[in-house]
Amino acid sequence: MPKLHVRVLRQRPDTQARYDHFDVEVPDDANVIDVIEACWRQDQNLMYRHACHHASCGTCAVRVDGKEVLPCIVPLTACKSTDLVIEPLRNFPVVGDLVVDVSAFFQRQAAAGMVITRDAEETIDGHPFQPSELLQSDGKLERRHYNRFENCVECGICLSACPTLSATDGFFGPAGLAAVHRAWEKSTNATERAALLDLADRDGGVWQCHGAYECSEACPQEFDPAEAIMDLRRALIQRKVAALFGGGR
Amino acid sequence: MPAPHVVIVGAGSTGAACAHDLALRGLRVTVVERGEFSNATTGRNHCLLHSGGRYAVTDQESAIECIDENLLLRKIMPDALELNDGLFVALTEEDLGFKARFIAGCEACHIPYRELTPAQALAREPLLNPKLLAAVQVPDGVFEPWRFSMAFLATARSNGAVCRSYTEVVELVRQNGSVTGVKVLDRVTGKTDTIGCDLVVNAAGPWAGEVAGFGGIEVPVQPTAGIMVTVGRRMNNMVVNRLDKPSDGDIVVPQRTTSIIGTTSWTVTDPDAIDIPPEHIQKMLHKGIELIPEIATVTTRGVGAAARPLIKRANEDERDVSRTFECFDHKRDGVEGFVSISGGKTTTARGMAEKLGDLVTRKLGLSVACQTRTTQLLSYRLFYA
Numbered sequence: 001m002p003k004l005h006v007r008v009l010r011q012r013p014d015t016q017a018r019y020d021h022f023d024v025e026v027p028d029d030a031n032v033i034d035v036i037e038a039c040w041r042q043d044q045n046l047m048y049r050h051a052c053h054h055a056s057c058g059t060c061a062v063r064v065d066g067k068e069v070l071p072c073i074v075p076l077t078a079c080k081s082t083d084l085v086i087e088p089l090r091n092f093p094v095v096g097d098l099v100v101d102v103s104a105f106f107q108r109q110a111a112a113g114m115v116i117t118r119d120a121e122e123t124i125d126g127h128p129f130q131p132s133e134l135l136q137s138d139g140k141l142e143r144r145h146y147n148r149f150e151n152c153v154e155c156g157i158c159l160s161a162c163p164t165l166s167a168t169d170g171f172f173g174p175a176g177l178a179a180v181h182r183a184w185e186k187s188t189n190a191t192e193r194a195a196l197l198d199l200a201d202r203d204g205g206v207w208q209c210h211g212a213y214e215c216s217e218a219c220p221q222e223f224d225p226a227e228a229i230m231d232l233r234r235a236l237i238q239r240k241v242a243a244l245f246g247g248g249r
Numbered sequence: 250m251p252a253p254h255v256v257i258v259g260a261g262s263t264g265a266a267c268a269h270d271l272a273l274r275g276l277r278v279t280v281v282e283r284g285e286f287s288n289a290t291t292g293r294n295h296c297l298l299h300s301g302g303r304y305a306v307t308d309q310e311s312a313i314e315c316i317d318e319n320l321l322l323r324k325i326m327p328d329a330l331e332l333n334d335g336l337f338v339a340l341t342e343e344d345l346g347f348k349a350r351f352i353a354g355c356e357a358c359h360i361p362y363r364e365l366t367p368a369q370a371l372a373r374e375p376l377l378n379p380k381l382l383a384a385v386q387v388p389d390g391v392f393e394p395w396r397f398s399m400a401f402l403a404t405a406r407s408n409g410a411v412c413r414s415y416t417e418v419v420e421l422v423r424q425n426g427s428v429t430g431v432k433v434l435d436r437v438t439g440k441t442d443t444i445g446c447d448l449v450v451n452a453a454g455p456w457a458g459e460v461a462g463f464g465g466i467e468v469p470v471q472p473t474a475g476i477m478v479t480v481g482r483r484m485n486n487m488v489v490n491r492l493d494k495p496s497d498g499d500i501v502v503p504q505r506t507t508s509i510i511g512t513t514s515w516t517v518t519d520p521d522a523i524d525i526p527p528e529h530i531q532k533m534l535h536k537g538i539e540l541i542p543e544i545a546t547v548t549t550r551g552v553g554a555a556a557r558p559l560i561k562r563a564n565e566d567e568r569d570v571s572r573t574f575e576c577f578d579h580k581r582d583g584v585e586g587f588v589s590i591s592g593g594k595t596t597t598a599r600g601m602a603e604k605l606g607d608l609v610t611r612k613l614g615l616s617v618a619c620q621t622r623t624t625q626l627l628s629y630r631l632f633y634a
Contacts, residue, residue, distance in 0.1 A: 012437060012438075012439070013437070027524075027525070027527065029527065029530070029552070031551065031552070041521065041522070045436060045439070047284075047415055047436055047437070048284075048285075049284075049285040049288070050284075050285060050288055050292070051285060051287055051288050051291075051292025051293065051394065051395040052292055052293060052296075052393075052394060052395060052551075052553065053292075053293050053477075053551050053552070053553030054477065054479035054507060054509060054550060054551035054553060055479075055507070055550065055551060056296070056393055056394075056395075056504055056505055056507070057292060057393065057394070057395035057396070059285055059288075059292075059395060072551050072553070073550050073551045095415075095437060096415065096436065096437045099285075099415070102633065103633040104633075105633075106630045106632070106633035107630075107633055107634060109630055110628070110630040110631060110633075110634065117328060117330065117331060147331055147332060147333070148331050148333070148483075148503075148505065149331060149393060149504065149505040150505075151505065151506055153505070221506065
């Protein structure tokens with residue numbers, strides 16, 4: 001059972017932020033979320049978010065030793081020492097301690113319109129999915145393709161890591177723009193595709209990104225928001241060039 | 250006269266679905282959750298949208314509840330379900346011997362099924378153990394548990410419900426033998442306040458006994474932990490189950506970019522202090538590898554455990570305790586204005602809430618029918634709208 005010394009940034013809307021110290025013991029194979037829970041058992045006023053403990057819900061994102069992570073999938077063995085500093089995400093309003101307000105974030109995600117489940121482009125062995133005939137033959141459900149959740153878990157880590165967001169107000173943020181990109185990629189409707197490009201093109205859109213690629217670096221799901229932003233820029237340039245030479249949209 | 254006010258304690262899938270049911274019936278609803286919404290039993294579960302196949306032989310009451318709700322949720326819940334079916338796979342002669350009973354169980358519980366040859370199963374699931382002897386396909390699915398609860402809460406909120414996270418019930422307020430409110434501690438402000446109401450619903454899951462205890466009442470809930478081991482790569486398209494009675498490590502649920510192996514079952518006294526026995530993790534991996542040998546080649550991504558709120562009945566082993574649910578009207582304990590709901594499964598949350606809503610409206614002297622069967626739920630994201 002490793003003994004850990006943990007410093008957690010504590011705050012409430014009306015109080016000065018401070019670091020509280022916790023000495024905890026957790027099993028050898030524990031993940032950082034287990035450390036946060038051990039701290040909470042000592043002080044149930046400690047506010048933190050968590051649910052699934054396997055990087056699907058995206059709620060538990062925090063900074064550990066200054067780096068954005070999902071603590072549910074970071075083993076202690078991956079930490080540099082037995083001293084840990086745990087802080088909330090940056091670029092979000094803090095509700096209390098490690099809990100940030102994700103309201104504005106989810107409003108932007110909803111505006112981007114990315115569906116959270118996608119039709120899987122291919123199976124794990126690289127073949128196209130077949131529709132499920134099971135319920136169809138039973139007459140209970142319509143014909144449909146297999147689907148799966150998007151890789152993005154909407155954890156907010158990329159927003160916390162984004163230097164543009166730290167410096168400027170109104171930036172749509174990497175996850176939101178990546179969602180616009182996914183929706184644009186997926187859509188076959190020309191009007192909808194044009195509207196999504198308009199969304200990427202407006203103030204706070206893809207042109208505001210400084211191209212630091214910190215978002216893609218920090219993403220726990222190996223999603224690549226920075227590349228999605230660059231791809232939207234390319235599409236916008238193409239559209240502008242086409243319009244210039246009379247091609248229209 | 251304003252509509253009656255109901256306070257729901259706990260915002261896991263049960264509390265969230267109850268909030269939706271009661272708000273839709275026109276009641277004023279406040280739901281309080283001591284941490285993040287859906288942070289415990291629902292949040293940390295298997296993510297299996299049951300077809301009922303798992304209980305088709307051993308617990309047909311639960312199996313029927315599961316298939317009915319499964320077919321219904323497909324129509325009303327957006328953005329929170331992967332609907333890829335499930336396979337029950339026979340690896341041994343003993344498993345094969347179970348097949349006839351399994352199929353009879355599916356028929357008895359109106360669960361659609363189809364037998365696949367080993368070659369057909371392998372064509373759909375190339376990483377399955379190639380030594381499989383038979384497979385049966387059923388309409389299992391997968392949900393994202395936090396988003397599942399948030400879809401109910403988003404819809405409840407749009408119908409006027411107040412949803413408070415980080416708000417812990419510390420006392421039941423009583424007057425002349427009736428519960429008339431709850432005293433809560435708001436973890437953000439550090440202040441306690443009293444929320445008055447006409448009725449309190451205890452939907453605290455494995456903590457239901459603790460909440461009922463504030464009123465000096467016993468609820469026969471047996472917190473029973475289970476472990477989930479998640480591996481670093483998605484190994485299957487469909488849910489893969491062992492064709493046998495439910496036992497440890499007999500299911501691999503694919504979700505998003507991962508697969509989740511589950512589960513075990515052991516009784517715990519304190520649902521806040523679940524120590525995961527290390528041998529359980531090894532057992533999950535070992536049993537998972539039997540179903541999908543390539544699990545041996547991938548890393549473990551996350552390990553979690555939470556307690557299920559099973560209903561205790563005399564002389565039952567925890568594996569045999571029914572996974573169905575019960576509503577308790579504490580009038581039977583001499584207390585008015587207080588009901589508990591426990592047991593059940595995330596898959597059946599809507600159905601549980603319907604029964605609870607019927608009980609609550611009856612107690613409040615109202616006659617409003619449940620409308621949740623046909624009401625489209627909002628996307629989880631709109632909770633924050």
